Amino acid sequence: MEVFFSNMELSIFKKENDIDQQRSLFKECFPENNGASVEKKDHYLWKFHSFPTHPNSYEYATFLNNELVGYYAALPYPYLIKGKQIKAGMVCDVMTGVKVRGKGVFTKMGIYATENMKKEEIEFTTGYPIRPEVIPGHLKAGWHKMFTLPLYMNLLSTKSLLKNKKIRFLVPIIDLFLKIYNDFISVFQKNNRYEVSLYSSLELESIKDFDYFVKNWVNEHEIALNKNTAFLKWRLAAPEKKYKIAIARENNIILGYAVFCNIIKENIPSIAILDISCLKNHRKLSSTIIANIQEYAIESKAEILMIMASKYVSNLHGLIKNGFLKSPYKFWLIIKNLSNNYSSSFLNNEKNWHLTWIDTDDL
Numbered sequence: 001m002e003v004f005f006s007n008m009e010l011s012i013f014k015k016e017n018d019i020d021q022q023r024s025l026f027k028e029c030f031p032e033n034n035g036a037s038v039e040k041k042d043h044y045l046w047k048f049h050s051f052p053t054h055p056n057s058y059e060y061a062t063f064l065n066n067e068l069v070g071y072y073a074a075l076p077y078p079y080l081i082k083g084k085q086i087k088a089g090m091v092c093d094v095m096t097g098v099k100v101r102g103k104g105v106f107t108k109m110g111i112y113a114t115e116n117m118k119k120e121e122i123e124f125t126t127g128y129p130i131r132p133e134v135i136p137g138h139l140k141a142g143w144h145k146m147f148t149l150p151l152y153m154n155l156l157s158t159k160s161l162l163k164n165k166k167i168r169f170l171v172p173i174i175d176l177f178l179k180i181y182n183d184f185i186s187v188f189q190k191n192n193r194y195e196v197s198l199y200s201s202l203e204l205e206s207i208k209d210f211d212y213f214v215k216n217w218v219n220e221h222e223i224a225l226n227k228n229t230a231f232l233k234w235r236l237a238a239p240e241k242k243y244k245i246a247i248a249r250e251n252n253i254i255l256g257y258a259v260f261c262n263i264i265k266e267n268i269p270s271i272a273i274l275d276i277s278c279l280k281n282h283r284k285l286s287s288t289i290i291a292n293i294q295e296y297a298i299e300s301k302a303e304i305l306m307i308m309a310s311k312y313v314s315n316l317h318g319l320i321k322n323g324f325l326k327s328p329y330k331f332w333l334i335i336k337n338l339s340n341n342y343s344s345s346f347l348n349n350e351k352n353w354h355l356t357w358i359d360t361d362d363l
Contacts, residue, residue, distance in 0.1 A: 007064060007065050008062060008063065008064050008069075008100075008105070009062070009063045010060065010061070010062055010108070010109060010112045011060070011061055011063065012059065012060060012061070012116075013059035013060055013061040013071065013073070014061075015044075015048075015049070015059070018061065018068055019041060019044065021067070021068035022044070022061075022068060022071055023039065023040075023041060023044065024068075025068055025069070025070075025071055025095050025097055026038075026039060026044075026071075026093070026095065027039055028095075028097060028098060029095040029096070029097070030095075037238075037239055037240035037241070040239065042239045043238065043239050043240075046237060046238055046239055047075070047093075047238070047361065048073060048075070050234060050237070051075060051076060051234055052230045052231065052233070052234050053076055053078070055076065056076075057073055057074065057075050057076065058073060058074045058075075058076070058089060058113070058116070058117055058120065058122075059071070059072075059073045060072045060073070060109065060112060060113040060116065062096070062100070062105055062108075062109050064099070064100060068097075069096065069097040069099060069100045069105070070095060070096045070097065070100065070105050070106075070109045071093060071094070071095045072091070072094050072095075072109045072110065072112075072113040073091070073092060073093050073094070073113075074089030074090055074091045074092070074113070074117060074122075074125055075089070075090045075092065075361065076088070076089065076090075076122075077089070077090040077126070077225060077359070078225070078226040078231060079223060079224065079225055079226065080218050080223075080224050080226055081123075081222065081223050081342065082222060083218075083219060085226065086123045087120070087121060087122050087123055088122065088123055088124055088125065088126060089114075089117050089122045089124075089125040089126070090125070090126050090127075090359070090360070090361065091113075091125050091126065091127045092127075092360075092361040093361075094106070094109075094110070094127075094134070096109070106134075106137040106141075107137050107140040107141045110137065110138060110140075110141030110142075110143070111141045111142065114141065114142065114336050114338060117338060118338040118339070121339075122338050122339075123337075123338060123339045123341060123342070124335050124336060124337045124338055124339065124342070124347065125143075125335065125336045125338065126333065126334070126335055126359070127143065127333075127334045127335075128149070128331045128332065128333060128334075128359075128360045128362065129331065129332055129334060130329070130330070130331045130332075135332065135334070138334055138336075141336070142336050143334045143335065143336045144334065144335055144336070144337070144344065144348075145332055145333075145334055146332070146333040146334060146335055146347065146348050146350075147310060147311075147332075147333055147348070147350045148310070148311075148330045148331070148332055148333075149308050149309060149310050149330060149331040149332070149333060149355055150308070150309070150311070150314075150326045150327065150329070150330045150331075151306055151307075151308050151326075151327045151329040151330060151331075152306065152307050152308075152309060152314060152319050152324040152325065152326055152327065153304050153305070153306045153324060153325060153327045154182070154294070154304065154305040154306070154322070154323040154324045154325075155178055155303070155304055155325075156178060156182065156294070156297060156298060156302065156303050156304060156305065157171075157175050157178065157303040158170075158171050158174045158175060158178070158303070159171055159175065159303060160267060160268040160269065160303055161268060161303065161304075162174075181323070182294065182323055185321075185322065185323045186291055186294070188287070188321075189287040189288060189290065189291035189322065190287070190288050190291045191284070191285070191287070191288050193250055194248050194249065194250050194255070194256075194285055194288050195248070195249050195250070196246055196247065196248045196249075196288060196289060196292040197246070197247050197249070198244055198245070198246055198247075198292070198296065199244065199245045199246075199247065200242070200243075200244065200245075201232070201236035201237075201242070201243035201244070201245055201259075203245075204229060204232055204233055204236065204245065205229060205233065207229075207245070207247060207254075209253070209254055210228075210229055210247075210254060210257075211228045211229050212254070213254035213255070213257065213279070214226070214227060214228045214229075215228075216279055217277050217278075217279060220279065220280045221352075221353075221354050222346075222349075222351075222352035222353075223347075223352045223353050223354075224354060225354075225358065225359050227275065227277075227358060232259070235358065236259065241261065241363075242261060242262070243259055243260070243261045243274070244259070244260050244261065244296070245257060245258070245259055246258040246259075246260070246289050246292055246293060248278070248285050248288060248289050250282075255278060255279050255282040255285055256276075256277060256278030256279065256282060256285040256286065256289055257275075257276075257277055257278075257289075258273055258275060258276040258277075258289050258290075258293060259273070259274040259275045259358060260272060260273045260274060260293055260296075261274065261363065262300060262302065263363065265304065265306070268303050268304055269300075269301055269302050269303055269304075270302050270303065270304040270305070270306055271293060271296070271297040271300070271302045271304070271305050271306070272306055272307070272357065272363050273290075273293060273305065273306070273307040273356070273357075274356060274357040274358045274363055275356045275357065275358035276289060276290070276307070276317055276356065277354065278317070283316060283317065283318075284318075286316075286317035286318060286322070287318060287321075287322055290305075290317075290322045291322075293305065294323075305323075305324070306327075307319065307324070307356065307357070308331055308356060308357045308360075308362075309355065309356050310333075310350050310353065310355050311350065312350045312351050312353075313353075313354055313355060313356060314326075316354075331360075333353075333355060335347055335348075
């Protein structure tokens with residue numbers, strides 16, 4: 001335990017004693033999730049205490065007169081660098097209570113937490129902030145901004161988007177144009193040599209040779225998340241969430257896959273693609289996978305198809321030619337290099353990564 005100021009303490013978080021305070025702090029810090037499943041204890045226990053490796057997570061707390069006013073956590077995401085598995089910490093759910101904001105708690109807590117993770121032989125920590133106001137605090141704690149991950153969107157309908165606008169009478173005309181546009185793109189998307197099958201995430205373990213595909217995919221990247229069955233079984237088991245997996249095959253051999261789910265974004269029914277990955281010699285297969293997801297989106301009355309990805313990943317999978325446009329929304333990849341076993345230039349090279357929503361805790 002470390003004491004700073006006169007009545008504030010930093011320590012390892014113990015869920016057995018303080019889970020109720022942690023959940024209250026979460027509601028205070030993330031009011032936009034009011035009533036959502038992420039506020040519940042079940043979600044916390046899944047996220048931080050059901051990971052398929054030990055330890056389940058790294059959690060740290062700040063107390064003011066025995067009241068929890070700060071929380072900092074990381075998940076032990078399994079990355080491989082040039083084929084070697086390393087320990088990385090994906091930082092998430094960083095919180096400081098209203099009463100201690102502006103007093104350096106965020107920075108002090110970040111230094112304390114990451115120094116403790118360094119002792120646990122974590123190579124580096126990753127974060128994906130979308131709110132600009134939190135980035136300066138991370139930078140003061142030794143983090144570095146790497147590159148942006150824009151949100152790419154494929155608009156299927158404007159019904160909800162223009163619902164309360166004066167030009168809502170134009171919805172049928174605009175939607176007809178969007179249908180013609182997307183139908184035109186679809187002519188070039190599908191390749192009949194590939195077969196795409198959709199599965200529920202609950203069927204993951206029944207997908208034959210999935211881990212063999214992941215092993216081959218990982219070997220094609222400098223830095224790769226080992227999103228094998230064990231990892232995805234945890235990642236896609238969030239309470240009250242339902243995910244779909246698209247598997248693309250040729251001659252019964254898996255050559256590509258995607259994970260997606262239905263979400264409501266800004267009151268618009270949408271489909272979020274959490275990940276799309278194809279083997280190096282079959283990257284044009286992305287178009288076929290996206291076409292199948294678009295069909296599912298239309299059937300489920302979704303109005304926007306979206307994916308968070310780096311510019312490099314966007315180009316890799318031809319998002320623009322598949323009807324996506326870069327939106328004004330963007331995430332940042334930030335990293336704190338704890339071990340210095342890998343140079344900053346290596347970690348800052350966008351082409352060394354294949355980053356999508358699956359690398360985060362979002363969705």
